[in-house]
Amino acid sequence: MSTLEPTPEGFRSGFVALIGRPNVGKSTLINQFVGEKVAITSPVAQTTRNRLRAILTINKAQLVFVDTPGIHKPHHLLGERLVNTSKKVIGEVDSILLIFDGNEPPGSGDSYIVKLLKGQNIPVTIVLNKWDLVTENQRTDRIKEYISFFNNTGWNFFCCSAINGKGCDGLIQKISSTLPVGPLLYPSGVTSDQPEEILMRELIREQVLLNTREEIPHSVAVSIDRIEEMTASKKKGVSKKRIAILATVLVERKSQKGILIGKGGSMLKKIGKGARMQIQKLLNGPVYLELFVKVVPDWRSKPARLAELGFGEK
Structure with a gap:
C-alpha cells in the first residue's frame, strides 16, 4: 500500500496481536482502543472467529491490532482451524498483548499460551483486563499471583478496563514504543480492513x-x-x-x-x-x-x- 501522507521523524507502525483464552475481552478492548465498533462482542465465549484487523493512528504511531479467536481445546474442525489461526498470527506480528481476565487468577490453561509465546522473539505485554471488576482489596494479591505465574519472563504488566477505558491510554503508549520505525500502513482515517x-x-x-x-x-x-x-x-x-x-x-x-x-x-x-x-x-x-x-x-x-x-x- 502506498503512503499518501507524510509521517514525522521517528514514526512507528506495526501489527499487534491480541492473544488469550476465550472471553477475556479481546474484542471489547480493540473497540475501546479504536474508539468505535469494529469487532463484535458478546458474553458468550469464543465469539471471535475471524482474524480481524483494527487500525489506530495516533500522532507518532499507527497500531494495527489483530483480534484472534480465543485459544482453547477444540472439539470440532472449526475449533481446530480457529486455534490454528491464532497460533499462526503469533509469528506474523511485531508485538503481542497477552490478555487475561484480571478478575480471575491465572489457570492451567494459561500455561499452554505462555509456552507458545516464550519461544518467540517478539515483545509481549501482559494485560490484566476487566480490572474494574477487581476490588481494591483484591488488586495487590491478584498482581502478586500473576507476577509469580510469569516469573522470569521479563514481560511488562498493565491493568486496564475495556469497558471504562481506564489504563488503555498508557497501554497504547507502551505498545507504540515496541513497534519498529516505519511509515503508515493504512490511510490515517481507516479503522478496519474487513470487507x-x-x-x-x-x-x-x-x-x-x-x-x-x-x-x-x-x-x-x-x-x-x-x-x-x-x-x-x-x-x-x-x-x-x-x-x-x-x-x-x-x-x-x-x-x-x-x-x-x-x-x-x-x-x-x-x-x-x-x-x-x-x-x-x-x-x-x-x-x-x-x-x-x-x-x-x-x-x-x-x-x-x-x-x-x-x-x-x-
Whole structure:
C-alpha cells in the first residue's frame, strides 16, 4: 500500500496481536482502543472467529491490532482451524498483548499460551483486563499471583478496563514504543480492513449470540446471500438509496432453528431488528434486512462447508 501522507521523524507502525483464552475481552478492548465498533462482542465465549484487523493512528504511531479467536481445546474442525489461526498470527506480528481476565487468577490453561509465546522473539505485554471488576482489596494479591505465574519472563504488566477505558491510554503508549520505525500502513482515517460483507455477517451473528445466549452457542454461522441497492421513497424531491440484504443463519439442528425463529417469528424479528440497526451505522444509511434460517447438520466439521463460510484452511 502506498503512503499518501507524510509521517514525522521517528514514526512507528506495526501489527499487534491480541492473544488469550476465550472471553477475556479481546474484542471489547480493540473497540475501546479504536474508539468505535469494529469487532463484535458478546458474553458468550469464543465469539471471535475471524482474524480481524483494527487500525489506530495516533500522532507518532499507527497500531494495527489483530483480534484472534480465543485459544482453547477444540472439539470440532472449526475449533481446530480457529486455534490454528491464532497460533499462526503469533509469528506474523511485531508485538503481542497477552490478555487475561484480571478478575480471575491465572489457570492451567494459561500455561499452554505462555509456552507458545516464550519461544518467540517478539515483545509481549501482559494485560490484566476487566480490572474494574477487581476490588481494591483484591488488586495487590491478584498482581502478586500473576507476577509469580510469569516469573522470569521479563514481560511488562498493565491493568486496564475495556469497558471504562481506564489504563488503555498508557497501554497504547507502551505498545507504540515496541513497534519498529516505519511509515503508515493504512490511510490515517481507516479503522478496519474487513470487507463490509464480513462485518455485516458478524453483526448478524452478534445479535444471535446476544439474544439466544446458552441456547444456540457456537453452532451458528451467517452467510450473506445477496446485497442490492434500492431506491427508497422520495422526500422533498430527493431520492434516498436503501440497501437490501438477504442473509441466511445456519444452525446444526431443527430444535435450534425453532429457537431462532421463535413463536410467530418473534425471535428472528428481534435479531433482525438489532442487526439492521448496527448495519445501518456501518453503512451510514437505511437498510432492509431479511433473514432466513437453514439447518445444516454438523456443518462445523465439514471442510467444504467451512470453506464456503470463509473458514478454509489457511
